Amino acid sequence: MKVLLVGESRDGKLLEYSYELFGFASQLGAETAMVLIGNDAALPSYGGTVYLADAGKYGEYNPDLHKRLVQAAVEREKPDYVVFMHTSYGWDLAPRVAALLKAPQVSEVVALAEGGFERPCCSQKMRQVVRPVGGPVVLTLQGGAFPALVPGGAPLKQTLEVAGEGRTEFLGYEAAVRKGVDLTRAEIIVSAGRGVGKKENLPVIAELAKVLGGEVGASRPVVDSGWMEAGAQVGVTGQTVSPKLYVACGISGAIQHLAGMKKSGFIVAINKDKDAPIGEVADVLVVADVMQFVPALTAKLAK
Amino acid sequence: MKILVCVKQVPDMESRFRPDAAGVWYAETDLAFRVNEYDEYAIEQAVLLKEQLGGEPEITLLSVGPDRVVEAIKKGLAMGADRAVHVRDPAAHLKDPFQIASIIAAYAKGEGFDVIFTGMQSLDRGSTQVGVAVAEALGYPCATTVVAFEYADGTVTVKRELEGGVKGTVRLKTPALVTCQLGLNQPRYPTLPNIMKAKKKEVAVIPVEQLLQEEARLVLAQFSAPAKKGGGVVLEGEVADQVDRLIGILKDKTAVLR
Numbered sequence: 192m193k194v195l196l197v198g199e200s201r202d203g204k205l206l207e208y209s210y211e212l213f214g215f216a217s218q219l220g221a222e223t224a225m226v227l228i229g230n231d232a233a234l235p236s237y238g239g240t241v242y243l244a245d246a247g248k249y250g251e252y253n254p255d256l257h258k259r260l261v262q263a264a265v266e267r268e269k270p271d272y273v274v275f276m277h278t279s280y281g282w283d284l285a286p287r288v289a290a291l292l293k294a295p296q297v298s299e300v301v302a303l304a305e306g307g308f309e310r311p312c313c314s315q316k317m318r319q320v321v322r323p324v325g326g327p328v329v330l331t332l333q334g335g336a337f338p339a340l341v342p343g344g345a346p347l348k349q350t351l352e353v354a355g356e357g358r359t360e361f362l363g364y365e366a367a368v369r370k371g372v373d374l375t376r377a378e379i380i381v382s383a384g385r386g387v388g389k390k391e392n393l394p395v396i397a398e399l400a401k402v403l404g405g406e407v408g409a410s411r412p413v414v415d416s417g418w419m420e421a422g423a424q425v426g427v428t429g430q431t432v433s434p435k436l437y438v439a440c441g442i443s444g445a446i447q448h449l450a451g452m453k454k455s456g457f458i459v460a461i462n463k464d465k466d467a468p469i470g471e472v473a474d475v476l477v478v479a480d481v482m483q484f485v486p487a488l489t490a491k492l493a494k
Numbered sequence: 495m496k497i498l499v500c501v502k503q504v505p506d507m508e509s510r511f512r513p514d515a516a517g518v519w520y521a522e523t524d525l526a527f528r529v530n531e532y533d534e535y536a537i538e539q540a541v542l543l544k545e546q547l548g549g550e551p552e553i554t555l556l557s558v559g560p561d562r563v564v565e566a567i568k569k570g571l572a573m574g575a576d577r578a579v580h581v582r583d584p585a586a587h588l589k590d591p592f593q594i595a596s597i598i599a600a601y602a603k604g605e606g607f608d609v610i611f612t613g614m615q616s617l618d619r620g621s622t623q624v625g626v627a628v629a630e631a632l633g634y635p636c637a638t639t640v641v642a643f644e645y646a647d648g649t650v651t652v653k654r655e656l657e658g659g660v661k662g663t664v665r666l667k668t669p670a671l672v673t674c675q676l677g678l679n680q681p682r683y684p685t686l687p688n689i690m691k692a693k694k695k696e697v698a699v700i701p702v703e704q705l706l707q708e709e710a711r712l713v714l715a716q717f718s719a720p721a722k723k724g725g726g727v728v729l730e731g732e733v734a735d736q737v738d739r740l741i742g743i744l745k746d747k748t749a750v751l752r
């Protein structure tokens with residue numbers, strides 16, 4: 192069995208999570224090759240074949256050309272699987288490659304399963320197993336589902352070229368906005384999620400943070416609705432935190448939120464839904480209404 | 495200008511999900527359905543574009559699904575879309591993302607839409623494929639995960655959200671498709687007069703057989719709750735008692751309470 196791994200580079204560097212692709216390939220027990228639109232400095236530490244296309248020429252974001260470069264590598268390698276990370280690059284490019292190859296695509300794979308692949312559904316609350324029909328099969332992998340593996344060695348570089356232009360013009364990157372408290376240093380964080388209900392309820396969260404001597408964080412909808420500043424957001428597109436204590440109030444536990452806080456020392460979740468996926472990482476799940484439980488907890492701690 | 499918005503109706507994610515009789519997807523009994531959150535951003539952006547262009551563009555909504563999806567369509571019409579197409583398919587949940595995209599593309603093919611908006615993902619399936627696959631089938635350029643959208647003179651300029659909160663700015667010429675990410679805008683609440691007006695708007699019904707030629711590339715094999723790995727404690731019962739038990743655990747297991 193053969194897999195073609197699609198690595199990712201940004202600003203001329205290999206993105207670290209590209210090594211999770213090797214972790215997946217080794218679980219599958221497959222022969223590997225990688226394709227990368229990047230440059231020599233971005234080559235992985237891997238002793239196998241890397242099909243390299245020059246990002247200086249093709250751009251770091253140019254899906255029309257990137258899909259054809261991946262296709263060119265597929266033609267040379269004839270893999271059974273073409274594997275991406277489930278990232279803004281992967282979920283953008285994978286369906287285009289699948290369309291070109293007339294291939295089935297399974298998104299956000301978390302595990303190999305009997306007769307197929309396991310993936311989350313219903314906002315991570317449930318799992319499904321799907322079986323692709325025909326091949327090659329395009330996959331995207333959920334970040335963190337397959338432990339990274341650095342194979343080591345110097346790549347056997349093969350240069351890829353395609354002709355033509357893309358239809359999207361990439362105008363550049365814009366750095367993340369970082370205002371407000373640096374949550375990465377906080378020892379205790381109390382975070383508000385959509386389950387807090389409305390902006391007017393936020394002081395209840397702030398008061399708990401105060402009696403605990405911690406900072407206030409937030410899930411994305413709380414920031415998107417303008418209840419709190421963008422700097423407070425925890426998650427893949429916000430801050431990555433690892434306090435001694437993280438209290439998640441009315442937060443469901445979407446993978447993008449978990450990515451930012453699951454390394455916390457001790458996690459307490461308050462949620463009225465006993466099945467909320469936050470329960471997967473919580474050391475204590477309090478099944479309760481935030482607006483009843485949090486003030487009662489604050490009052491008791493203040494004593 | 496002609497605008498298309500693809501809308502999926504999904505269950506409320508706070509529901510309790512149970513397998514259907516075949517054991518491959520959720521059973522619909524006791525579920526409340528609503529417009530997919532990401533698609534609300536898509537509808538809102540279409541209406542904002544229409545307003546920007548002085549009301550000239552015509553917005554068509556399209557939803558593939560069983561009869562219940564008419565409720566989602568009505569909400570979109572009340573938010574400001576002009577007309578809708580309901581591709582009736584009682585078995586839409588068994589179609590794979592490629593088939594759903596093929597159905598949408600088959601409808602859109604002759605229609606000459608200038609801009610197509612979809613959500614970046616559906617909350618129940620979350621394949622993040624349908625939008626891009628529609629663009630590929632129609633030969634439209636496409637940008638995904640869009641958190642800012644501007645239109646001027648046949649050019650769409652968007653910001654794509656990347657990991658770590660970094661954004662990438664991308665420009666495309668219409669016809670084009672964009673997939674909408676959370677926070678792109680603030681979806682409006684339909685007003686009562688607009689809800690009334692929406693009742694008179696056209697909803698064309700097309701049976702799915704008329705639009706679908708493609709075989710499935712994915713077969714659903716199983717649907718289940720994830721295996722519980724966390725050995726976390728679950729506290730239920732009276733609030734006062736939960737508070738005492740939590741404080742006890744925090745004193746025991748952490749150094750944050752003296």
Ligand SMILES: Cc1cc2nc3c(=O)[nH]c(=O)nc-3n(C[C@H](O)[C@H](O)[C@H](O)COP(=O)(O)OP(=O)(O)OC[C@H]3O[C@@H](n4cnc5c(N)ncnc54)[C@H](O)[C@@H]3O)c2cc1C
Binds near residue numbers: 385424447462464
């Ligand atoms: C590319 C991408 C990047 C993203 N980046 C981030 C990110 O960086 N950070 C982030 O947080 N999200 C991010 N998201 C969004 C993420 O997928 C979820 O939509 C989001 O985390 C949900 O926030 P929430 O848990 O507050 O809201 P919901 O998912 O709506 O959950 C609300 C929870 O509150 C509970 N609840 C409701 N009422 C009460 C009550 N009265 N008492 C107790 N509990 C109650 C409910 O049971 C539910 O579990 C991203 C998504 C994408 C696609």
Ligand SMILES: Nc1ncnc2c1ncn2[C@@H]1O[C@H](COP(=O)(O)O)[C@@H](O)[C@H]1O
Binds near residue numbers: 501615623
């Ligand atoms: N049955 C459907 N009817 C209309 N649009 C859909 C349907 N399924 C998916 N879409 C659109 O495609 C987007 C991505 O869905 P998915 O690929 O399932 O994650 C959604 O946000 C919708 O805009």
